[in-house]
Structures are given as C-alpha cells and as structure tokens.
Amino acid sequence: MPYVIERKPLTLLERLYIPQIIAGMRVTLKHFVSPNVTMEYPEQRPAIPAGYRGVPTLVMDPNGREKCVSCQLCEFVCPPKAIRITPGEIPADQPDRAHVEKGPKAFDIDMLRCIYCGLCQEVCPEEAIFLQNQYSMTGFTRAEMVNDKARLYELGGTLPDEHFKWDKKKAAAEHGNAH
Amino acid sequence: MIAPPKPDLVTVNVDGKDIAVPKGTNMIEAARLASVEVPHYCYHPKLTVAGNCRMCLVEMGLPAVDPATKTPIMDPATGKQKINWMPRPTIACATNASPGLHIRTNTPAVVDCRNSVTEFLLINHPLDCPICDQAGECKLQEHSTAYGRGYSRFVEQKNVKPKRTQLGPRVTLDDERCILCSRCVRFSKEVAKDDVLGFIDRGSYSTLTCYPGRKLENNYSLNTVDICPVGALTSTDFRFKMRVWFLKQTPSIDTESSVGANTEVWSREGSIYRITPRQNDAVNDTWMADSGRILYKQVKAADRLVEYSIEGTAALPAVALAKAGGLLRAGSVAIVGSGRSSVEEQFLTRKLAEYLKAPVTLVSRVGPGDKILVSADRNPNVRGALVTGLVSSLPAQQLTELAAAIDAGQVKSVLSIGEDLTAAGLTAAQLAKVPVVYLGTQRNATSESAQVVIPTLTVFEKAGTFVNQQFRLQKFAKAVPGPAGVADDLATLAQLITAAGGPTLASDLGALWAIIAAEVKPLATVTYANLTASGLLLDGTPWAALPFVEGETLHFKPASPVAASA
Numbered sequence: 001m002p003y004v005i006e007r008k009p010l011t012l013l014e015r016l017y018i019p020q021i022i023a024g025m026r027v028t029l030k031h032f033v034s035p036n037v038t039m040e041y042p043e044q045r046p047a048i049p050a051g052y053r054g055v056p057t058l059v060m061d062p063n064g065r066e067k068c069v070s071c072q073l074c075e076f077v078c079p080p081k082a083i084r085i086t087p088g089e090i091p092a093d094q095p096d097r098a099h100v101e102k103g104p105k106a107f108d109i110d111m112l113r114c115i116y117c118g119l120c121q122e123v124c125p126e127e128a129i130f131l132q133n134q135y136s137m138t139g140f141t142r143a144e145m146v147n148d149k150a151r152l153y154e155l156g157g158t159l160p161d162e163h164f165k166w167d168k169k170k171a172a173a174e175h176g177n178a179h
Numbered sequence: 180m181i182a183p184p185k186p187d188l189v190t191v192n193v194d195g196k197d198i199a200v201p202k203g204t205n206m207i208e209a210a211r212l213a214s215v216e217v218p219h220y221c222y223h224p225k226l227t228v229a230g231n232c233r234m235c236l237v238e239m240g241l242p243a244v245d246p247a248t249k250t251p252i253m254d255p256a257t258g259k260q261k262i263n264w265m266p267r268p269t270i271a272c273a274t275n276a277s278p279g280l281h282i283r284t285n286t287p288a289v290v291d292c293r294n295s296v297t298e299f300l301l302i303n304h305p306l307d308c309p310i311c312d313q314a315g316e317c318k319l320q321e322h323s324t325a326y327g328r329g330y331s332r333f334v335e336q337k338n339v340k341p342k343r344t345q346l347g348p349r350v351t352l353d354d355e356r357c358i359l360c361s362r363c364v365r366f367s368k369e370v371a372k373d374d375v376l377g378f379i380d381r382g383s384y385s386t387l388t389c390y391p392g393r394k395l396e397n398n399y400s401l402n403t404v405d406i407c408p409v410g411a412l413t414s415t416d417f418r419f420k421m422r423v424w425f426l427k428q429t430p431s432i433d434t435e436s437s438v439g440a441n442t443e444v445w446s447r448e449g450s451i452y453r454i455t456p457r458q459n460d461a462v463n464d465t466w467m468a469d470s471g472r473i474l475y476k477q478v479k480a481a482d483r484l485v486e487y488s489i490e491g492t493a494a495l496p497a498v499a500l501a502k503a504g505g506l507l508r509a510g511s512v513a514i515v516g517s518g519r520s521s522v523e524e525q526f527l528t529r530k531l532a533e534y535l536k537a538p539v540t541l542v543s544r545v546g547p548g549d550k551i552l553v554s555a556d557r558n559p560n561v562r563g564a565l566v567t568g569l570v571s572s573l574p575a576q577q578l579t580e581l582a583a584a585i586d587a588g589q590v591k592s593v594l595s596i597g598e599d600l601t602a603a604g605l606t607a608a609q610l611a612k613v614p615v616v617y618l619g620t621q622r623n624a625t626s627e628s629a630q631v632v633i634p635t636l637t638v639f640e641k642a643g644t645f646v647n648q649q650f651r652l653q654k655f656a657k658a659v660p661g662p663a664g665v666a667d668d669l670a671t672l673a674q675l676i677t678a679a680g681g682p683t684l685a686s687d688l689g690a691l692w693a694i695i696a697a698e699v700k701p702l703a704t705v706t707y708a709n710l711t712a713s714g715l716l717l718d719g720t721p722w723a724a725l726p727f728v729e730g731e732t733l734h735f736k737p738a739s740p741v742a743a744s745a
Contacts, residue, residue, distance in 0.1 A: 071309035072422045089419045092343070101342060102310040102419050107209075124310045173339045
C-alpha cells in the first residue's frame with residue numbers, strides 16, 4: 001500500500017546554499033594537507049607483513065643447493081592440483097648432492113590454478129617451498145603463468161636454514177659410525 | 180573331481196571372541212580370521228616362518244588341566260575352564276592354533292612389546308620417507324604411526340650403510356632401511372629356487388648381500404621388492420618414478436605365458452608406472468615373473484601402431500575399415516587368429532570366420548618353461564580359442580599350410596590379428612602375392628607390407644577375459660585409455676564383420692557376453708560382471724587329449740602324459 005512521506009521544508013541556511021559549499025570545501029582542504037593514504041603503484045610497493053602468503057616459490061639452502069627432494073607431498077596436498085612434479089634421481093657423480101639421491105627433474109606450479117592456501121609450505125618435510133612476498137603474477141599467455149623449476153628458484157632465492165639435514169647426513173656418512 | 184577333505188577345525192579365542200580355524204593355522208592367521216590385525220614384518224603367508232622381527236608378540240594361554248589326572252581345572256569364579264596364561268609373550272607367527280588356545284592382542288603388555296620393537300627398529304632407520312619409494316605402502320611406516328613414540332631417545336650416531344647397492348640388474352638395495360626380516364632371503368631360496376641372498380656380519384653390521392660372484396638376477400628377483408616390508412629393496416625400473424599414493428590399481432592378467440598370473444597395474448593419468456602381482460592362491464600365489472612386469476612398456480613403445488593406414492598412407496578409420504571389408508568380401512580369405520587375443524575377440528573372430536567361411540589358424544609360441552610361473556606356451560589364451568570354438572586343434576609354430584595355400588593361389592587375402600606372418604614362416608614373396616589386413620598393436624614386418632593396417636589396443640587398454648593353462652577363465656580390466664582415435668578391439672572386429680557384409684554384432688562386453696553365453700556351451704553360465712577376481716575354473720575334459728606343450732608350473736600339473744614327459 002503506498003504511503004506518502006512529508007518532505008521537510010528547507011531552512012533558510014540551506015536555502016542560502018553558501019554554508020553547504022563551505023562545509024564541503026572544508027573536507028576537501030583537510031585532505032589536501034593530510035598525509036597520503038594511497039601509493040604510486042607500481043613504482044611504490046607496500047611493505048609486506050611477516051607471514052604473508054604470496055606466490056609459492058622453491059628455495060635453496062645457504063650453500064646454494066636445491067632443497068626439494070621431490071617427495072610430491074605438495075603435489076598431493078594441493079587442493080586445486082596446481083603443482084606438477086617429475087621426480088628424478090640425482091646421479092652419483094655429484095659429490096655434494098649425490099647422498100640426497102632424489103630431486104625434481106621438473107617442477108611446475110600453475111599460477112592460474114594456485115589459490116595461495118599455503119598447504120604446500122605446511123606439508124613440505126624439507127622446508128623447500130615457501131609462499132613469499134611476491135603477490136603480483138601477470139602474463140600475456142597461459143603458458144607464462146606456469147612457473148617452472150628455474151623460475152621458482154629465481155623467485156625463491158635462498159632462505160636461512162636451521163637444520164642442515166643433508167650436511168649432517170653427509171657428516172655422519174663420512175664419520176662412518178665405526179664401533 | 181574329488182573334493183579336498185574338510186580341514187579339521189579347532190576353536191581358538193582371540194581377544195575374548197571364540198572362532199573356529201583350520202588346524203595348523205598360526206596365530207597371526209587365526210587373528211586375521213577373527214578380524215584382528217597382528218602387526219608383523221618377517222612373517223609372510225607364502226614363506227616359511229623365521230620369527231626374527233618380534234613384532235607379532237602376543238599373549239597366549241592354554242586351558243588348564245590337572246597334570247596328574249588330565250581333567251580340566253575349572254575356574255570357580257566363571258564356571259569355565261581356567262586359562263593358564265604364559266608369563267611371557269609369544270610370537271604369533273610361529274605358534275599354531277591348538278584346541279582352546281587363547282590369544283590376547285590388546286593388553287598393555289602386548290602394546291608395550293610392539294612399542295619397544297618399533298623403537299629398536301627405528302634406532303638405526305634413516306627416516307628418509309620423503310625420498311623412499313616404499314613410503315605409502317611401508318609396513319614400518321604404518322606400524323610406526325601406530326606404535327612409534329613420535330620422537331627418538333637415541334642420542335648416539337646412527338648407523339651409516341650403503342644407500343644404492345645394485346644387487347642385480349633390476350633390484351637396488353638401500354642397506355640403511357633394511358630391518359633384516361629375511362623375507363627376500365627365504366623367497367629366493369624357497370620360491371625362486373635361486374639361493375643367492377644372505378646376511379653377513381653381526382649385530383648392527385648385519386648386511387643383506389649376494390653370494391660372492393653371484394647376482395640377484397633370476398626372473399623372480401622383483402618379488403623380493405614386493406615382499407620387502409620396508410624400502411630396502413627397490414625396483415630399479417620404478418625407483419624414484421612416482422609416489423605410490425598417486426597410482427590407481429587395476430586388476431589385470433600377465434600375458435607372457437599361459438600361466439595367466441594375476442597382476443595389478445599401477446597407473447596415473449593414463450601412464451602405467453609398474454605391474455605387481457595380485458594374489459590368487461590357485462594360480463600364482465603372490466608372485467609373478469620379472470619378464471611380465473616390463474610388458475607395460477609396449478604401450479608407449481616407439482613401434483606402437485597408432486594410425487589406420489592403407490598401403491602405408493594414413494587413412495580415416497572408416498575408409499580403412501571399408502577397404503579391409505572390401506578385401507574380405509572378395510572371398511577366399513585366410514584368417515590368422517591369435518592366442519593373445521581375449522576370449523571375446525576370439526569369439527568375434529570366429530563369427531567373422533564363420534561368415535566368410537574362412538579357415539582359421541593360430542600361431543603358437545613355445546619357449547622353455549621355468550617350472551614356476553612362466554609356462555612353455557607363451558600365448559596367454561590358446562585355450563580360449565579352443566573354448567570359443569575358434570580352432571579345434573593346437574596351433575603350429577609355422578604357417579606351412581597357409582604358405583602352401585598361398586603358393587597354390589587358393590587364398591585371395593589374409594587377415595592377421597596381431598600375428599607377424601613373416602615370423603610365422605611366410606616369405607616376403609608369399610606375402611607380396613596376397614593383400615594382408617593387419618590388426619595389431621606394434622609395427623613389424625607384416626604391418627610394413629600389409630595392404631590395410633588397423634591399430635588395436637594392448638591388454639592394458641581394454642577389458643576382457645583369458646583362459647589360462649588350468650582352463651581358468653580370468654578377467655582383466657582397462658587400466659589406461661588407448662591412443663587417441665584407436666577404437667576398442669571388440670568394436671574394430673564388430674565393424675570389420677559389418678564391413679565384410681556380415682551381421683551387426685554387439686561390441687560392448689555386457690551385450691557380447693550374452694551372445695557368447697548363448698552360443699558357447701562351456702561358457703553358458705558366465706557373464707563378464709559375475710566373473711570373480713579369482714576366476715572361474717572351466718571343464719577342460721573335452722580337450723584333455725590334445726598335446727598341450729606346458730610342463731609343470733606352480734599350482735599346475737599337466738594332465739597329458741605327452742607334455743609331462745617333454
């Protein structure tokens with residue numbers, strides 16, 4: 001059922017119009033002198049807080065060696081099936097890494113599928129995959145949006161390591177545990 | 180057939196539940212019958228009992244009897260016979276069920292035993308599950324989840340042992356992971372009859388090794404990988420290829436010989452990664468030959484036929500089939516069927532032969548039988564051809580009759596179903612005289628010279644049944660899709676019959692089996708769906724007089740004296 005709202009008549013000040021303009025100008029002038037809240041993206045970039053979940057990357061240990069052993073747990077846990085790994089054997093002729101035995105031959109993360117959930121980082125037993133600060137992934141083709149192994153290491157760089165698991169294994173092997 | 184005598188049953192009590200088990204069953208199996216799992220590593224149902232892992236410790240009790248009068252001692256509290264519990268735990272694998280035996284598998288003492296055994300096994304274990312191929316199907320991993328303490332109290336240095344020893348051409352040993360259960364040693368000695376493996380040194384120095392100067396290179400070496408409860412023995416072919424939890428298992432049949440070992444095909448996204456045996460106590464127990472495990476490589480082999488062609492030029496499937504139909508319609512066709520086709524394909528081949536009134540020959544493949552799981556007849560389904568009525572006598576190794584018929588000009592065209600006619604004794608000159616229609620999976624001399632080539636599917640890409648040397652009808656399922664554009668073999672054969680002017684027949688298994696059951700008397704009661712995983716033993720007496728080439732193998736004794744003496 002229709003009903004009618006009575007419109008209040010304007011006051012004199014409102015009818016004068018000038019005070020309303022002044023009030024508006026006051027707001028405008030206040031923002032004129034107050035500090036900026038936006039930034040000149042992409043020249044300026046925001047500071048990324050700790051624990052931010054950006055693009056998943058592969059990292060190397062402080063000695064510049066590959067940490068991933070291609071256990072494929074991230075591939076298994078990945079909800080949108082964005083990760084694809086081809087496992088491979090590390091040949092015996094690489095003295096510093098041969099004892100790791102296994103490493104990825106290929107490692108692809110499809111960033112068109114990735115949902116940035118961070119489960120891959122959580123599940124990784126070797127602390128080799130991290131969601132780091134990179135948040136902007138763009139490309140002109142679908143193929144460009146698939147990060148291959150080289151690109152993942154380029155994005156990931158080196159992170160500090162607390163464990164040096166494989167160095168310890170190598171030291172134990174050299175020690176030989178003679179009784 | 181004489182039914183085996185009913186085994187004597189004895190009643191045992193597992194965790195308070197009475198259950199009747201056959202006499203001589205050990206406590207692990209008795210518990211399994213009562214749906215109670217007793218964890219174990221060294222025990223394997225098909226091998227002798229070693230009793231060295233100590234994981235299966237349980238509490239055991241026997242009904243009390245008065246030593247003097249041999250009368251049962253009753254417990255006044257319950258009114259039942261008193262149970263004398265042993266003061267110490269016993270290993271369940273090496274103790275057989277006796278009347279009134281009581282087993283307790285869930286007491287604190289038993290759990291404590293399992294926890295302690297697990298802790299000792301993990302002392303020197305490298306814990307490299309992330310790179311271990313066994314992860315996901317590892318007994319040590321499973322039992323450590325159930326009985327492990329979650330952290331290590333071992334502060335000393337772990338043992339370091341060689342990580343990639345080649346025990347043979349197909350088996351790689353990771354010594355650190357070995358828990359010295361000796362399953363592989365017992366398998367080599369008892370089943371493969373090639374006693375090459377053994378332990379040397381003592382205590383934590385103990386190492387699995389081959390006899391000096393020998394290698395683990397018998398045709399059954401990969402079974403040691405299957406039975407290894409940890410990741411110590413790994414298959415060199417499958418090593419680091421794929422984690423097992425990604426792989427889909429499909430029941431299949433080993434096509435390398437007429438034994439028809441039951442297999443499991445492990446695939447992911449259309450690629451096969453490995454083949455392992457599937458337990459069938461009437462055929463292959465839990466074993467299979469190494470030679471059958473590499474057959475999956477034919478699926479993606481370089482010589483795989485993937486396109487229809489006429490005289491060497493690619494053609495559309497319909498055009499190639501029409502051309503083949505035209506050749507067949509011209510009459511005087513000779514059909515070379517195959518002992519490698521499934522029962523259903525052989526039935527359709529028979530229908531085609533009946534329609535064309537064409538003679539059918541098969542090519543036999545004979546190799547030395549190894550008395551275990553590879554028989555002398557290397558065709559998996561010669562008996563299927565007999566049962567379906569495709570042929571009535573055993574195939575010959577050389578197609579001499581066909582060769583003579585071609586020379587005499589009695590044959591106008593030849594249809595070969597997967598058989599290389601050159602290898603079967605036809606000369607290039609003879610093949611040049613007649614147009615050949617070749618249906619097959621791999622390229623060979625015949626496919627090169629054939630007029631029409633129609634690609635077909637491998638056993639991994641289709642479903643069907645085989646009849647093995649025991650006349651056991653066994654089914655296999657489709658593990659992976661075939662190459663793009665290649666039709667199912669049944670569809671191809673049905674279309675070929677239509678193209679040759681014959682009737683339209685069903686090409687899906689369900690409908691086709693209704694026709695087979697109606698027309699083939701020995702298979703009258705069978706449908707594809709109701710065929711169980713362990714197969715169906717058919718009556719082989721109508722063919723008992725044929726001189727089959729097979730010698731004795733596991734679970735098979737040749738009925739015919741001709742073969743037995745050979």
